[in-house]
Amino acid sequence: MSTAVPVEETTEAVADLLRIAEPGDRLLGAAVAQLGAAEARDRIVAPRSDDVEAVLHAAGIHGLEASGAAAALAVERWRTRRAELDAARDLRIMARLGARLLVPGDADWPRGLDDLGLDAPLGLWARGPGSLARLCSGSVALVGSRAADDYGIHLAKSLAFDAVGAGRTVLSGGAYGIDAAAHTAALVGAHGASHGGTDGGVGAGGAGTVAFMAGGVDRFYPRGNDALLSRIAEDWIVVSEAPPGGTAMRHRFLLRNRIIAACAAATVVVQAGWRSGAINTANRAAELLRPVGAVPGPVTSTSSAGCHRLIREGAAVLITGYADLAELVDDIDPTAGRANEDAQAPLRATDDLSTEELRVYSALPTRRGAEISALAVRAGLDPRTAMATVAGLELAGLARRGDHGWTKARP
């Protein structure tokens, strides 16, 4: 984003852009990356479209495969919403609710979002006193089915409570079932840990909970979770890409999931059936090379079928309780828990790893060793590549060969 543009102007432009396009519009992401938010917005709303098309076309050459025709269509698509734009009004409405618009580059912008590349949100409406960046650092996403049973609800509460007790913020989607159970237990746990809170709200420090919505943060969805979401907005933070009044449409839930996956240090599917949206969140997290866990359940019920599938496919590690979850986060990010104090992340031994190396490193168990064949399956690599990669990790002092196979060597 151009540094010549004043902050306020950028904020207003982003407010417009969030209204102009649906979340995850890569063409708009490319345009903003090229022009900056203000310039992109101005050219979209201007009567002539040639400039935008040219820029989009140039961006398309770098990986988007967008033809000039596609670019023209995109501009046409965005312009259908031109009449609705009124950034000042949006910002006014949201300010009245204690919400502000975060944009990339803000101190409060979660660094994990950068991993989304052109899929990254252009901005996030954030309602509540919490610092989103600080809360997301070392956080865990606990997601799952709306139609959760007693077993799933119990697990969600227990994991969330323990996570907050250990200083980790719980991210979830604000829905019924697993989401609500996780948020609720996190609120209880955070309240206990805060020793009564301060004037500035409990959310001013420590671990809490963040709800990521598919619709606007001015109208909570589902309505039945209104009290819960209001409490989160009061003490912590409720977040969404959707503009004020934006409705929670089906595709927006799927796009919202990428933000949860990118903001969390690890994602755990607590309980999910075969088709739960939580599986989508887990897959997005896996694509981002974030650690993913899933809690198993009885195979005689379909409620955990999605979790079992993720574990079977090697997309998720089996989680039996908070200790496993902590191990999952620590594996990748040994500083995550402490990041609240250290604003600047110190250099890590794993920082310079290639994608393959990171995959194998993530797949290495901490305790009982794994054979190359098992490692290859977990890392999703062929055995020969896994073998070569783990040998490189051993040279780097990150892997160790024991009696029972390969384990992590703590740097």
Add this chain to the structure above:
Amino acid sequence: MSTAVPVEETTEAVADLLRIAEPGDRLLGAAVAQLGAAEARDRIVAPRSDDVEAVLHAAGIHGLEASGAAAALAVERWRTRRAELDAARDLRIMARLGARLLVPGDADWPRGLDDLGLDAPLGLWARGPGSLARLCSGSVALVGSRAADDYGIHLAKSLAFDAVGAGRTVLSGGAYGIDAAAHTAALVGAHGASHGGTDGGVGAGGAGTVAFMAGGVDRFYPRGNDALLSRIAEDWIVVSEAPPGGTAMRHRFLLRNRIIAACAAATVVVQAGWRSGAINTANRAAELLRPVGAVPGPVTSTSSAGCHRLIREGAAVLITGYADLAELVDDIDPTAGRANEDAQAPLRATDDLSTEELRVYSALPTRRGAEISALAVRAGLDPRTAMATVAGLELAGLARRGDHGWTKARP
């Protein structure tokens, strides 16, 4: 084994050797590999021990690391049982029970046992009409805790029944709990599949069940499973390394496990706590590079903790039902996994929609119709794309054009 020695002599020698040493005695395995069973037995029972020591020492050089002193101790150890030897009596007792002694090289000797190397049993007492080699081919071992709960018992029965129905013999350890449930259901399934059986016993062909005992096959252990084990011995086969009268001692259970692991094409731990002997069987199977599976359960109960551990450590694949088990054994068959998915998840009409189609579908009202322009705004698409997309949805039977515009057409 020397081919110059007559079969009968070898059989008698093996009967003695099974009495002389405990199962899995690698030094005796080395001696037999060097000398043949008859010669090894003769030298052990002869008054002078120098020959045996020399041979053992030579064998030690090839990987056993047995010093001359260790060899002398081994011979001394074996000779403590010299007075008990009476192979002719052992064979007579067992023959009266319908049992015979299988030795390596027999047509009925399971080929999988060769993978045990020097740990391979020297012989196996087999009681029952079944062909051990044929039954073990493509078989699955279903193992687990004695202290199984209703969930585990249900799983064991269901997996065993389906396995036998698919033509796979079920191997297990004859114990209470998971073992007994697996054997019982396999008997029921095999009976159903045999269409009444033949004069030669049902076990003459097809899939059934084999019980691997830690004690002698002349005295069933545990006593409470006497009726079950008798039935297996009548129709199929009960197997053990232990000589007649041999008691089921603790270390013999662990050594018995290696035989189950080696005989089965795949091993599945149905339900097992943290310290169950079934974990040992699974680890032996993994060491032999046999596929290993484990069925998960609620993490809130400790009954499946061993299964969860195996899955977490990458030693076992998560198994949710027989389809997964079949895939494990026969991972050459790529259709197995899809069959499972189909069984669990019926196809939905919206499954194959593109992102744009899903956006438009989500934007379609269910009752009062919407015009293309309104649809385009809701879906965030340009009108032309919205029009093309909704036309495609109409062809797929998902959208309907009414008097007032477009609505969803319920599939």
